[in-house]
Amino acid sequence: MRGRPFLASRRSLLGLALLAGAALLGACRESLDSGGVCSASSPLCPGQGVEIRDTIINPVLAFDSTYDGFPGRGAEYFLPLVSRGDTLQTVVVVRYDSLSTFYLPALDTARSITYVDSARIRLMIDLARASIPDSVNIDIYDVDAGTADDTAAAPILARLKPQYRIGGGKYAKAQLIDSLYVSLKDSAVLAHVRDTLPVTKGRMRIAIRVTGKGPVAFRIGSVESSAAAYLWYRPSNDTSARALVIAPASAGPADRADVRRDLMDYMLVEKNTLPTLPGTMMLGGVPGRRVYLRFNLPKNITDSTTIIRATLRLTQARYPFGDPSDSVIIHPHIVLASQFITDNRRASTLIGVTGLVITDSLAVVPRDSGQRTLELYALVRQWAAQSASPNAPARAVVLTAANEGTFPRVAAFYSSSASAGLRPTMRITYIPKIGFGVP
Amino acid sequence: MRMTSRVCVTVGAGSTLLAALLATPVSPAAAQGSLSMQGFGYPIGGQSARSQGSGSALAGIDPQTPLNPASIVLNGRLQAYGQYEPEFRTVTIGGNSTKTTTSRFPLFMVTGHQNKATVALSFSSLMDRTWINTYADTQSLGSERIASTVLTQSVGGIADARLAVAWTFTEYFHVGGAVHLYPGDNKVSVGRIFSDSVHAGNFDVTNAYTFAGSALSLGAVYVVAKAHLILSGDLRLGGQLAMRLGDSTKVGEGKIPFRAGMSASYDGISGSVFSVRIGTERWSDLRGLGSSSLGLKDAVDMAIGTEIAGPRISNTPVLFRAGYRTRGLPFTYGATAVTESSIGGGIGVPFIGGRTILDVGASRATRNVPGISEKSWLVSVGIGIRP
Numbered sequence: 050m051r052g053r054p055f056l057a058s059r060r061s062l063l064g065l066a067l068l069a070g071a072a073l074l075g076a077c078r079e080s081l082d083s084g085g086v087c088s089a090s091s092p093l094c095p096g097q098g099v100e101i102r103d104t105i106i107n108p109v110l111a112f113d114s115t116y117d118g119f120p121g122r123g124a125e126y127f128l129p130l131v132s133r134g135d136t137l138q139t140v141v142v143v144r145y146d147s148l149s150t151f152y153l154p155a156l157d158t159a160r161s162i163t164y165v166d167s168a169r170i171r172l173m174i175d176l177a178r179a180s181i182p183d184s185v186n187i188d189i190y191d192v193d194a195g196t197a198d199d200t201a202a203a204p205i206l207a208r209l210k211p212q213y214r215i216g217g218g219k220y221a222k223a224q225l226i227d228s229l230y231v232s233l234k235d236s237a238v239l240a241h242v243r244d245t246l247p248v249t250k251g252r253m254r255i256a257i258r259v260t261g262k263g264p265v266a267f268r269i270g271s272v273e274s275s276a277a278a279y280l281w282y283r284p285s286n287d288t289s290a291r292a293l294v295i296a297p298a299s300a301g302p303a304d305r306a307d308v309r310r311d312l313m314d315y316m317l318v319e320k321n322t323l324p325t326l327p328g329t330m331m332l333g334g335v336p337g338r339r340v341y342l343r344f345n346l347p348k349n350i351t352d353s354t355t356i357i358r359a360t361l362r363l364t365q366a367r368y369p370f371g372d373p374s375d376s377v378i379i380h381p382h383i384v385l386a387s388q389f390i391t392d393n394r395r396a397s398t399l400i401g402v403t404g405l406v407i408t409d410s411l412a413v414v415p416r417d418s419g420q421r422t423l424e425l426y427a428l429v430r431q432w433a434a435q436s437a438s439p440n441a442p443a444r445a446v447v448l449t450a451a452n453e454g455t456f457p458r459v460a461a462f463y464s465s466s467a468s469a470g471l472r473p474t475m476r477i478t479y480i481p482k483i484g485f486g487v488p
Numbered sequence: 489m490r491m492t493s494r495v496c497v498t499v500g501a502g503s504t505l506l507a508a509l510l511a512t513p514v515s516p517a518a519a520q521g522s523l524s525m526q527g528f529g530y531p532i533g534g535q536s537a538r539s540q541g542s543g544s545a546l547a548g549i550d551p552q553t554p555l556n557p558a559s560i561v562l563n564g565r566l567q568a569y570g571q572y573e574p575e576f577r578t579v580t581i582g583g584n585s586t587k588t589t590t591s592r593f594p595l596f597m598v599t600g601h602q603n604k605a606t607v608a609l610s611f612s613s614l615m616d617r618t619w620i621n622t623y624a625d626t627q628s629l630g631s632e633r634i635a636s637t638v639l640t641q642s643v644g645g646i647a648d649a650r651l652a653v654a655w656t657f658t659e660y661f662h663v664g665g666a667v668h669l670y671p672g673d674n675k676v677s678v679g680r681i682f683s684d685s686v687h688a689g690n691f692d693v694t695n696a697y698t699f700a701g702s703a704l705s706l707g708a709v710y711v712v713a714k715a716h717l718i719l720s721g722d723l724r725l726g727g728q729l730a731m732r733l734g735d736s737t738k739v740g741e742g743k744i745p746f747r748a749g750m751s752a753s754y755d756g757i758s759g760s761v762f763s764v765r766i767g768t769e770r771w772s773d774l775r776g777l778g779s780s781s782l783g784l785k786d787a788v789d790m791a792i793g794t795e796i797a798g799p800r801i802s803n804t805p806v807l808f809r810a811g812y813r814t815r816g817l818p819f820t821y822g823a824t825a826v827t828e829s830s831i832g833g834g835i836g837v838p839f840i841g842g843r844t845i846l847d848v849g850a851s852r853a854t855r856n857v858p859g860i861s862e863k864s865w866l867v868s869v870g871i872g873i874r875p
Contacts, residue, residue, distance in 0.1 A: 078589065083521030084623035085586030086579050087638075093521050093581060093821075093860065094621055094640075103630050355691045358629060409687060424687035478629050478688075486642070486676030486695040487731070487739055488527045488617075488778045488819070 101357065102479055104350070109361070109475035110465040111345040115330050116394045119337040119453050123311025127175050127268035129335055129455040130187075130259040136370065137457050138258070138320040139335055141269060142192060142205060143170070144313055145280050146252040146300035148242050149293050152284035160285075165239040167292070168216075168282040169230045170255070173270035178456060180372065181222050182263040187231050189216035193254040195246070197301060200308070202317050205256060209319065215255070225267065230281075231257075238282050252300060253280070258319070264372070268455050272297055272313045316454070329366045329461040330448075333377045337454030340462075341384075341397040342473070344444045350477055352433045358478040359429040361446075363421045363462040364471045365413055371457040373416035378451035379460060381407045381423050383431075388443040400447045406431055407446070413460045421462070429477070520642075521586070521621045522579045523826050523855045523862045527782055527819025528674075528774070529617030529645050532594045534610070537571055537870035538795075541834020541849030543811020545763040545793030548720035548751035549709060551608075552597055552847075552872065555749065556707035556722035557652035557664030560608040563599045569872040571595040577864035590618060595870070604656040606664075609649075616645040617674055627680055627688075634686045639679040646672035646699050646729075660711040665704065670729060670744060672699030701729030703744040716756035718763075723748040731777050742777030745818075746770040749789070759797030759805060766790050771818035783820030790814050793832070804838035809849065817855065824857045834868070845872045 087094030120126075128141040151159040170189070190213045194204040216233035233255075241253040257278070259265045270276020280295040297313040318336055325331060330340040342361075350356075361381075380403045386396035403410075409424040425446065435441040450460065463471035524530040535544050536552035547553045551563040552571075575590045597610035620641045627636045649671065654664030679692030707722035726744030733739050749767025767789040774784055793811020800806070810833045817826040834849030849868040856862070 079591050080587070080589040081618060081620040081641075082622050083577075083579055083586045083588050083619060084621040084638075086581045086584050087521050087621050087623040093523075093579070094623065101627075101629065355689075355693050357689050357691055358687070360687075408684075426687075426689040430689065476630070480691060480693060485678060485693075486674070486697065488782050 100481065100485075102481060103476065104479075105474055105476045106346060107469060107474040108465055108472055109344055109346065110473050111343040113330055113343070113465050113473070114341045114393055114397075115332075115338050116341065116397050117334075117336050117338040119339050119398075119449070121311070123308075123313065123315040124273065125271050125316055125454060126274045127452070127455055128271050128314060128316045129266065129268050130257065131335055131457055132258075132260045132265040133371070133457060134264070136320070136322045137335060138318075140190075140206075140209065140317050140319050141257040141278075142254065142315055142317055143257065143278050143297050144252070144254045144299045145295050145297060146254075147298040148251045148253055148280075148295060149284070150242055150251055152290055152293060154285065154287060155289045162239070162242050162284040164284065164286055165235045165242060166283040166286060168233040168235045168238040168280070170216075170233065170257075170278045170280050172229045172231060172257070172278050173276035174225055174227060174229055175268040175270065176225065176227075177268075178375070178452070179267035180264050180375075181225055181267060182261040182265060184219055184221050185225060185259055185261045185265055186219050187217045187229075188214055188258045188260070189231060189233060190256045190258065191215045191237060191253070192256040193241075193249060193252065195249050197248050200302070200312065205317060206319055209256060209258060233280075233282075235282070238280075256317075266372070266456060268452075272310070277314055323370045323457070323459065326366055326368060326461045328464055328467050330464045331368075332379055332448055332460045332462075333450030333453070333456065334371065334459040335454055335457050337450065338459070339397055339450075339453065340448040341393050342446045342448065343393075344446070344475070346429065346432075346444065346475070346477075348436070350479055351429055352436050354479040354481050356426050356429050356433070356477060356479050358424065358476070359426040360476045361423040361425050362474045362476060363423070364467070364473075365418050365421050366461040366463055367418040368415040368459050368461040371415060371459050374414060375456075375458050376412050376414050377458045377460040379411040379413065379423075380404075380449050380451060381409065381425065382447045382449060383407060383428055384443050384445040384447055386443060387440045389440070390443070393445075396443065396445065397447045400449075411460075415459055415461070425475075520619055522577060522588075522619065523821055523857060523860060524577070524817060524828070524864070525617065525619045525642075526817070526821055526826065527778065527784070529615040529642075531615050531769075531818055532573075532592065532613040534595055534612030534614070534648060535868070536569070536595060537573075537834060537847035537849040537868035538807075538809065538836060539849075540573075540851055540866065540868040541809035541811070541832050541836075541847065542763065542793030542795055543791045543813040543830065543832045543851070544789070545751065545765050545791040545811045545813070546753070546761065546795060546809075547791070548707075548722060548749060548765055549718055549753055549763070551599065552595070552870065554595070554597065554608075554610040554612050554648065554650050554652070554666075556709065556720050557608075557650075557666040557705055558654045558662045558707040558709045558722070559720065560599050560652055560664060561606045561654045561656050561662045561709070563601075563606065563608075566600045567598070567872050567874050569595070569597045569599075569870060571868060571870035573866060573868045575864050575866050577862065580861045581859060588619075590616070592616060606654040606656070608652045608654075610652070612648045612650070614646045614648045614670060614672075617642050618645065625680075627682070629688060634682060634688060636683075636688075637681040639677070639681065639692065641677040642674060644672065644674035644697075646670055646701075650705070652705075654707075660713060662709045664707045666706075668703040668705060668724070668744070670699060670701035670703070673697065674699070696734060697739070698732050698735055699729060700732075701744050702727040705747075716754055718753040718755065718761075719750070720753075721748075721750040726773055729774070729777060740777040742775055743773040745773040761795045763794065764790075764792045769818070774818070783823060784818060785816055785820050785825045787816030787818060789816075795836075801838050802841045804842035806838065807836035809834040809836070813851075821857050821860070826855055826857055828853050828855045830854070830866075843874045846870070847872070
């Protein structure tokens with residue numbers, strides 16, 4: 050047999066080509082990371098050559114403002130029932146402006162209601178962070194002053210008197226679980242059902258008020274949280290007739306559907322004598338306060354460097370009132386309002402949700418004092434990224450208390466008008482734009 | 489996969505950046521993670537697969553190696569050549585080893601004849617500075633020390649674009665000259681990742697540098713027919729090499745290193761060539777391009793190798809190559825010079841009656857300094873086509 054040189058055969062050439070192809074394909078997949086031999090002490094990787102600078106901006110605020118009344122009337126997800134003796138008292142107002150005046154007996158036609166039995170309201174109770182003594186008095190008042198559009202608080206508060214009390218009772222702490230039925234006077238409900246006056250026909254408006262031996266604070270559900278206080282009554286002594294369940298509703302004002310919705314149920318502060326601390330920004334409490342902070346940061350740092358940290362440093366002032374030993378959770382929010390919105394109270398409502406851009410939060414105890422910090426680097430980076438935008442948001446942050454407007458706890462921080470050692474400052478850690486990377 | 493030899497367009501830096509740079513001293517980045525990637529990177533040197541297989545001993549007379557402009561006359565006809573060259577590197581320090589794979593396309597060349605003139609346009613890689621390092625480290629922020637993961641990356645290098653012209657005076661004497669341009673780019677990124685709990689912003693900053701330089705090179709090939717000797721010599725006269733941040737701010741300026749080399753090859757045994765080569769490269773000419781602390785070392789390059797004809801395919805011999813090379817690398821490790829030794833081998837297989845040649849070369853390179861060992865396989869696959 051006549052042999053051919055090994056490399057001259059087609060088969061051997063094909064094998065060689067396959068080997069070369071396999072090697073090439075294997076090498077196409079790059080693996081460049083040699084960090085396995087790097088460490089802080091490794092002489093091969095002694096450092097990055099990046100300079101990190103640190104500076105404190107003081108003062109960091111152009112101004113600060115505290116606004117109260119949050120959340121707005123009727124916007125509460127949970128309605129606070131608070132009683133702290135001489136210092137703080139709230140009531141919850143619920144409107145039932147669509148009372149049923151007829152009922153349907155079984156297998157019969159509709160009949161006018163002439164009898165009411167077992168009238169009561171159902172409260173959905175939220176016990177989170179509640180403070181409840183051994184027993185609680187819950188009083189229900191008829192606060193319908195008979196006016197057409199009584200959006201003012203004074204006429205309602207004026208009716209929180211014994212003669213207008215139409216229900217309630219004393220409840221042990223153990224009875225306050227997730228829901229509670231509070232009895233009403235059947236005659237009072239019947240009077241509203243049978244009311245024929247043009248203004249007050251078919252409506253009932255109540256105020257719920259709590260008191261107790263010691264501070265009381267808990268929340269009940271609202272229309273906003275789909276856990277509103279429903280009115281319940283039997284329209285007949287015929288036990289086969291179904292009980293009527295009336296949801297909160299507001300008939301006025303006629304020209305404002307949004308306000309009507311707000312007025313279905315809402316909270317009113319009957320009394321609040323908790324002091325304010327001058328020279329401070331106060332957060333939380335009832336009604337809720339929030340703080341608007343407008344920053345004044347040097348653009349040569351924020352816009353031309355890489356921010357690693359931007360720590361807002363606040364000095365907490367001791368506030369020994371309310372629930373001084375309970376904690377207040379504080380959330381910073383980005384302001385979505387543009388810099389052209391000059392109404393800062395309005396701007397303080399145009400904010401991002403909790404956790405948007407800023408993920409840090411604070412938990413403080415009102416009676417404590419000292420420096421507290423909030424990390425805002427992501428926001429400062431965002432401001433830098435937006436600096437060229439003609440409609441950039443204001444360089445501002447709004448601080449709110451968790452469960453805003455539902456607990457009496459207040460946190461106070463020294464404002465920008467305080468002395469240099471107490472006012473808010475910001476510590477910024479950044480990498481300047483330098484020529485790193487040159488061997 | 490990267491192409492190390494390329495011209496890149498970069499975006500200019502603004503005036504603010506310029507001011508910041510002028511006001512702030514330049515600081516080095518030194519997280520290369522290997523001996524060969526110190527400084528401006530690994531000097532690939534544009535060796536063809538044929539030259540690589542012979543330990544670079546044939547570089548002075550190899551028409552596909554853009555070293556000696558006179559050697560292009562040995563190509564015969566119009567030829568296009570391209571090369572792929574992955575490197576498989578293992579670095580060991582203190583018992584820890586890490587393996588990397590780097591893909592490169594270090595050489596493209598087109599050559600043509602017209603009477604006694606030969607012209608070649610080539611594009612090769614002078615230096616490759618491509619590496620990535622990821623490792624855990626502690627970062628000081630003020631008085632706080634926090635855990636982080638470091639991410640460093642450098643991508644790019646300096647290319648060598650050469651237009652060479654050679655003239656054949658006689659069958660035995662050829663002279664060549666070439667103009668070189670050295671474009672390049674290098675993106676260096678530094679970043680750190682912090683855990684969420686430390687409330688610090690991750691960062692990743694990148695600086696993009698560009699290079700621009702020029703040089704002239706001269707070479708000659710002289711065949712001593714009676715003695716079966718081929719003598720070659722080449723030198724490169726470097727011009728300025730500037731490094732800029734983006735395309736505006738000059739951050740350094742040096743010179744393309746002066747280089748000189750000579751080789752002698754013996755082809756007295758039929759079908760074989762034995763060659764020795766010695767060269768020098770004055771890397772200290774780069775002084776000024778980098779930081780003042782950059783360690784530069786002038787290097788000597790010595791090689792010995794052979795190419796032997798084997799069996800024939802379509803009357804064209806298959807070529808087997810082997811060689812040894814030792815050279816200094818341009819950038820020191822601290823104050824210690826880094827030397828590279830390599831043993832290479834390869835094969836050249838003709839196809840289509842010799843119109844196409846597949847050159848495959850492999851060399852095992854070793855770079856050592858006390859305490860650190862670096863070994864790599866450089867595999868070169870080149871294809872030359874003669875229409």
